[in-house]
Amino acid sequence: MKLQSIPAYLCAIFLVTDSFSQTLKYADSLFRASSFKHAAVYYEKALYESANPSVNNQLLFKKAICYKQQLDYKAELENLHRIQIQLCSDSFRYACYYEKSLSLYLSKNYSAAAQEMLNLNFFVRDSTLRLKNLYLEILIDCQMDLYEEAAVNMILFMKMEKLSPDSAMLLKLKHPAFKNIQKARLMSAFLPGLGQAYTGQYKDATFSFLLTGGAAAYGIVSVIGQYYFSAVFTGATFCYRFYAGGLKYSQKCALNYNEQKKNALIADISDYLSLHLK
Amino acid sequence: MYESSCSNFSKNTFRQFGIMKGILLSADRLTRCTPGALNETPSVFIDEKLKIIDEPAFYFRSATVYLKNN
Amino acid sequence: MARLQLTHLFSLALLSTTLLQDIYSQNKGSDSRFYNYLLKEEMFLEADDYIELNPDIFSTNDSLNFNHAYVKYRLQEIDSSLIYLKHVPPTSPLYVSGNNFITQIYMNQGKTDSAKKYLAAKKSVGSPDISSDIFTLQSSGLALLDRDTAAYHKQFYGALFENRELFQQHNTLNETFNELKKVKKKSVLAAGLLSALVPGLGKIYAGNNAQGFSAFLFSGILAAQAYEGYYRGGISDPRFIVYSCLFSLFYVSNIYGSVLSVSVKNNQLNSQINHEITVNTSIPLRYFFGH
Numbered sequence: 090m091k092l093q094s095i096p097a098y099l100c101a102i103f104l105v106t107d108s109f110s111q112t113l114k115y116a117d118s119l120f121r122a123s124s125f126k127h128a129a130v131y132y133e134k135a136l137y138e139s140a141n142p143s144v145n146n147q148l149l150f151k152k153a154i155c156y157k158q159q160l161d162y163k164a165e166l167e168n169l170h171r172i173q174i175q176l177c178s179d180s181f182r183y184a185c186y187y188e189k190s191l192s193l194y195l196s197k198n199y200s201a202a203a204q205e206m207l208n209l210n211f212f213v214r215d216s217t218l219r220l221k222n223l224y225l226e227i228l229i230d231c232q233m234d235l236y237e238e239a240a241v242n243m244i245l246f247m248k249m250e251k252l253s254p255d256s257a258m259l260l261k262l263k264h265p266a267f268k269n270i271q272k273a274r275l276m277s278a279f280l281p282g283l284g285q286a287y288t289g290q291y292k293d294a295t296f297s298f299l300l301t302g303g304a305a306a307y308g309i310v311s312v313i314g315q316y317y318f319s320a321v322f323t324g325a326t327f328c329y330r331f332y333a334g335g336l337k338y339s340q341k342c343a344l345n346y347n348e349q350k351k352n353a354l355i356a357d358i359s360d361y362l363s364l365h366l367k
Numbered sequence: 368m369y370e371s372s373c374s375n376f377s378k379n380t381f382r383q384f385g386i387m388k389g390i391l392l393s394a395d396r397l398t399r400c401t402p403g404a405l406n407e408t409p410s411v412f413i414d415e416k417l418k419i420i421d422e423p424a425f426y427f428r429s430a431t432v433y434l435k436n437n
Numbered sequence: 438m439a440r441l442q443l444t445h446l447f448s449l450a451l452l453s454t455t456l457l458q459d460i461y462s463q464n465k466g467s468d469s470r471f472y473n474y475l476l477k478e479e480m481f482l483e484a485d486d487y488i489e490l491n492p493d494i495f496s497t498n499d500s501l502n503f504n505h506a507y508v509k510y511r512l513q514e515i516d517s518s519l520i521y522l523k524h525v526p527p528t529s530p531l532y533v534s535g536n537n538f539i540t541q542i543y544m545n546q547g548k549t550d551s552a553k554k555y556l557a558a559k560k561s562v563g564s565p566d567i568s569s570d571i572f573t574l575q576s577s578g579l580a581l582l583d584r585d586t587a588a589y590h591k592q593f594y595g596a597l598f599e600n601r602e603l604f605q606q607h608n609t610l611n612e613t614f615n616e617l618k619k620v621k622k623k624s625v626l627a628a629g630l631l632s633a634l635v636p637g638l639g640k641i642y643a644g645n646n647a648q649g650f651s652a653f654l655f656s657g658i659l660a661a662q663a664y665e666g667y668y669r670g671g672i673s674d675p676r677f678i679v680y681s682c683l684f685s686l687f688y689v690s691n692i693y694g695s696v697l698s699v700s701v702k703n704n705q706l707n708s709q710i711n712h713e714i715t716v717n718t719s720i721p722l723r724y725f726f727g728h
Contacts, residue, residue, distance in 0.1 A: 108467055127490060130483045137471050164482075318665040319676060322658045394687050395694030398637075398655045403647020409709035425704065426697045 109138040113148075120155065129155035129164075146172045146181065153188065162196040174212075183213045187222055194225060199232040220249050224362045231355050236262050243358075250365050258361055267350055270343040277339035281332055284339025288346045297335040304328035368404055370418040373397060380423040392423060468494040472504075481511045499529035506538065511723070515542055533568045540575050541722055545715050549582050570603040571721060577610055578718040581617065582711060589614060603721055613713045620706055623699045632695035636688055639695025643702050652691045659684040 116131035132152035139145055149172045156165040169189050174182055186209035193202035206226050223246045230239035240262040247254055268288050277284030282298035285291075308324020311317070369376070376396050381389035404419060412420045472494055475484040485508045488494075488501070495501040506521035519542055525535040536555045543552035556575055573596045580589035593611060598604035623643055632639030637653030640646075663684050666677030 126486055130486045130490070133475070133480070133483055134471050134487075137474055138467065314669070316665055316669060316676060318662045322662060390686070391690040391693045394690035398652040398687065398691065398694070399648045401647050401651040403651075404645070407645045407647060409705045411709045411712045412705055425701055
């Protein structure tokens with residue numbers, strides 16, 4: 090054995106037993122084997138052992154993806170927030186903002202998801218990446234009830250995918266078939282139960298009308314019979330309670346109706362987008 | 368004001384303690400349904416949504432209630 | 438030449454073994470440093486997982502059990518925590534600390550007898566560590582939980598603390614004791630009689646003013662309507678019959694509710710005070726064992 094080969098031999102030992110690279114290799118193997126819970130711990134360990142700041146962001150991103158695979162969006166976000174975005178390349182920055190927006194969307198925090206999407210569009214200048222986030226952007230706009238913005242993004246999506254404009258889809262977005270909540274309340278104020286009937290709840294409408302009307306009738310009959318305490322404390326009180334309750338309930342019915350329509354619309358849009366996204 | 372609605376409280380009382388106690392406690396619960404009850408309840412019995420935790424068992428158990436861990 | 442090569446090979450082998458051993462122990466040291474880092478950053482889920490995958494980062498089984506128990510305690514998995522804590526034997530240096538945790542867990546669950554069993558185990562004498570301070574704090578807490586004023590006085594006035602923060606915690610416990618002294622025991626009979634006299638008065642006596650007033654209004658309104666029915670239509674008037682039945686129901690339920698509300702109020706106040714006691718005694722454990 091030559092003396093000159095000793096340094097090479099020592100380097101080899103060092104490389105083979107270097108803690109950081111071993112940990113990272115192990116974490117990657119756990120990730121590939123879908124052991125995401127364990128992989129997350131070892132990515133954190135690799136982060137702890139890492140001496141290279143530019144590698145840290147990648148490790149945090151991988152750790153966040155481990156949590157995403159376990160459907161733990163809160164933990165995913167916590168780790169994505171630790172990434173130093175200002176040090177990243179455009180494509181990596183895009184991935185971070187996109188994942189943040191997606192995890193916020195999946196955990197139903199739509200306003201925060203919209204904010205991250207704004208950050209993505211502002212800080213990432215590469216327009217070729219735009220198409221992928223249009224899908225998510227349209228869904229977020231719909232969840233936030235911003236249908237005009239969703240329609241504009243949908244037209245952009247159709248242009249980028251070179252699709253002929255689907256007028257039926259655009260019409261659904263521009264004029265969604267929702268019920269007006271204030272109108273439901275006003276209708277119930279005019280006639281108890283009418284607001285519920287407007288939103289299609291005919292049984293509740295009849296019930297509300299009979300209860301309010303019954304209490305009012307009892308009050309009137311009591312006044313005629315000179316039973317004034319009964320008229321006030323039973324008749325008028327219950328009539329007021331049922332009337333006020335009916336107003337609130339008609340608003341709730343309108344909200345429920347709109348919620349159902351919105352979910353159906355979002356499902357339609359999601360199907361359309363996933364069908365056409367190449 | 369309360370975590371469980373008056374009707375749920377009644378249902379639970381009837382189920383756990385019978386008709387007589389159910390009727391009396393339900394009527395009592397109706398009179399207790401007032402916003403001022405929140406200020407009179409110790410904070411340990413108020414949940415994160417600022418609703419009072421009120422169970423039928425509280426009225427018939429002699430031991431002090433130990434709630435969630437610290 | 439061959440002898441020279443053999444010598445080189447032998448030296449290399451020796452050097453490699455030494456290097457590998459050194460790297461192995463450094464890695465082991467780095468494993469436990471990483472574990473401490475997870476505790477410091479309060480990443481208890483990761484710490485729990487890491488211990489399960491690498492039990493050998495701890496030099497002894499006792500240390501493994503204790504650390505696993507601490508992580509489970511912080512994750513609120515109390516049953517698992519207890520199991521690990523009870524595996525730490527009396528011969529271990531971590532036994533006293535383990536007992537501190539077991540005592541605290543039983544105090545949180547209201548099992549004061551079980552808590553005392555583990556508290557009475559060992560008190561460190563002579564050495565300036567925090568376990569004797571924690572023993573004093575927990576003893577005072579237990580005396581308060583049992584409402585044993587004599588035992589509490591004995592603990593409090595005889596207490597000498599090494600640690601300043603624990604001493605302050607002990608003083609906070611004394612404020613809870615002063616609060617406890619102000620709690621007046623109400624009479625169930627008095628509440629019932631007062632409610633029979635005036636609906637709602639029994640609840641006001643028990644300390645529920647708004648509820649008492651609401652009960653009074655309810656009964657008053659029903660009584661007024663029953664009286665009106667009787668006045669207008671006599672004893673056979675349907676309104677009189679209906680409202681007087683309703684009034685009777687609410688009147689009786691108010692008496693029943695007032696009687697129960699005294700014990701409910703006592704229970705609620707007791708629970709509030711017990712909660713304050715156990716929070717005070719548990720804070721030092723998190724602080725001292727988490728760092």
